[in-house]
Amino acid sequence: MNDGLPKPRRYLAVAAISAGTALTIIDGGIATVALPTIARDLGVDSSAVVTVVTVYQLILAMALLPFSGLGDRIGLKRMYQYGQLIFTVATLLCFFAKSLPFLLVVRAAQALGAAAALSVSSALIRSIYPAKQLGRGLGINSVVVSSSAALAPTIGGLVLAIAPWPWVFASAVPFAIASLVLGRALPDPVPREEKFDVLGAVMCAAMFGLVIGGAETAVHGSSPVVSAAIVLTGMLIGYFFVRRERGETKPILPIDLLARPVLALSAIGAYTAFIASMTLLLSTPFRLTHGFGWGAAEVGAAIAPWPLTNMIVAPLAGWLSDRYPAGILGGIGMSISITALLLIAFMPADPSYFDVAWRMALCGSGFGMFMPPNARLIIGSAPRERAAAAGGLVSTVRLVGQTTGATLVAALLASGIGAGMAPPLVAAGLALIAGLCSVARLRPSIRNPPTEEAEDVQPAQTTVR
Template sequence: MQDGLPLPRRFYAIGAISFGTALIIIDGGVANVALPTIARDLHVGSSAVVSIVTIYQLTLVMLMLPFAALGERIGLKRMYQLGQLVFTIATLLCFFAKSLPFLLIVRAAQAIGAAAALSLSSALLRQIYPSKQLGRGLGINSVVVTSAAAAAPTLGGLVLAIAPWPWVFASAIPFALMSLALGFALPNPAPRDEPFDVVGAVMCAAMFGLIIGGLESAVHGNSPVISAAIVGLGLFVATKFVQRERGEAKPILPIDLLAQPVLALSVIGAFAAFTASMTLLISTPFRLHDLGFTAAEIGAAIAPWPLTNMVVAPLAGWLSDRIPAGVLGGVGMAISITALTLLATMPADPSYFQIAWRMALCGSGFGIFLPPNARLIIGSAPRERAAAAGGLVSTVRLVGQTTGATLVAALLALGVGAGNVPPMVAAGLALIAGVCSLARLRPSIRNPSQAETRDDIPTLRQTR
């Protein structure tokens, strides 16, 4: 079996994935800047217009794992490019949105296309890079994600300054066109001739939709009884879904992968890390606003996080091909815990520099943890389950980020979301991630007999 794509085809394929990833990340963040303008033009309230973001995130979470399973059956390349095509068409429909309900339908369609592509990007990266360079590839992809997330608000502001709000969504179309143009170089592994579990896919989507939707409903002050009922129904569906998946050879919810202790610990650690990072990033603007910082100053104070991450993430990815992920993850979370504690104990009237270097230190810690953690999950799964592992990584990231946003909303409702409580909560979550990472170094967790039989993992110690 060929290990990675040959040069120069590999470079074209990397470009296709990079533009595709940037497309999805930018579209997910660029809408935030346009929300006040959309609310004014469509004559809706501020609380209602936030649903433009919520429906996009929720649709992504609901469809990530089902699309990963579907992609294995119809072909990774075909599914990836079909998703981008759906996204592009849905984006063009934004120009015809004259009401909030229609725009919400369009945003859901955009999320469907984005989920189809994002769920398979990690599996395609595993096919693109030689196994000895997989960590480096995931590090580069982390830089693309961080850069796109950092650029999205600025891009949205620039577009709004010269054009109506539909052009904010259209600003991502060039990335889709570039990715589609370079898509000829993407690997095209043979699809699996197996039936698709439609019932399982529906149950998976319902599980995430009901649980997350119910929690969001509770945080935003809706009827606690109804919210609890929605969450309860979601937990019931989850129980039945897991029971059903146990009988499947290649389940949509990859419980076969989660049965491996090293992967289960990696997933728990990733969830805790993404929740911690989002908790801090969403709460910090509120804290700085109360301290008298302007919007521009707040953005400048947070900017060191993604800027540092852009440098650290590829280095961590490169190191993950040589140093056990458990070691790198432990070091990364130790740095993050220190930085989060320093952020919680800042002076009452901090200067820009006092905030910036703490944010940079925190960003570097998460940058050291996340790429090696993703490399372990994706690289340790059998090749025929690469799409499921990649979908799991993306789903955990989205669920963690959504949980972080919900957690901040709850802390704000309790009156403690704009102070030092969120960074302390984030430090506790980072501690959980660090413990999970270090636990993977135990011989009983490593599961060496399984790793040694994999032809895609260069050396056993790389997965530890």
């Protein structure tokens, strides 16, 4: 039975994880605001400077699962602290960036540090909280994620108003330092004495890097033939990688976990839900600006109810997930989101602020109801020795889903339908898939049979839901 850390050490550990999560999310989104300034100061084209953001996302996607496997072997706490230290050092190097190539190297190093911390954070959360409060802990973490994502552009704008652009990246350093200092309170599960699969880690990184990178080059105007070749190469490596992983007892790509129908449905549902949310959030500013003639301040104010509502609903959903099946909560959440997305698609011809704001709030509450219970099921249902792999899976699915959503919006914009009704309708279809995956987990034939680990995580229930 996992009783978590004693108080007040538990609160210090929660603060350390929250600070670390905040820095990875803020650093991933804060750079967007500074891109025009960076392009001007470094004398590069606007199209080239976008790589400052994409290289960070790409390295994160490539490194999360390999680092989660490495964390099991060197220790979760050690991996987390190493990640924060690498991130802090790399951020300080931003002040010496006088060219775009050097800045990209620094951003890649930042992403490696963030990936090291993020890859084991969910496994650490499982050890921090008592088993019966795991959903509550993941709900709090969801609030940190959503609030950090909402604050990132604001922080970036404020910093640029009073300081040069390197300070935009440095604004996340206090979170890293706080996490390092408070990290002494983190739990320190015993590492596994097993050899790390270096070849498997390289193949995993190559698979994600080539597939995502190739898709990104396609939507940004590169040669379709070259882009297709890159994606196909990644898929070919992925084919041999998956075949190789099937022979591993504890694979880097957690196909042993995905072989369980309840976890596979949870991962598919999360992936489609993240695509749907990112599709709406990225396309809405274009629709409000080009379709309705709104200004930047009005657009920001209209979208703000999404993260604000999410901050309220996510902890509630986490608390409920400790008591009710994730399949029911997820189905309710996606039903709310589908309704809201359809209402957004068919907004009035001349919507007021209130017309947009309440729809965004409703949609944000639906996704907030879905995400924490879904993550709780994935992390809580995995055997304890595979907790880091389950956490890495959750983070990877979120990141790849968001990246896919961004790519989808770029494709819709390139086709001329990205600033209209199409994105919310596409998002509604994706949310429907997520909802069906969630409800399908309620079938007795799909639920896992009771296990010692499942009972450890859900002591009041006899099945994993």
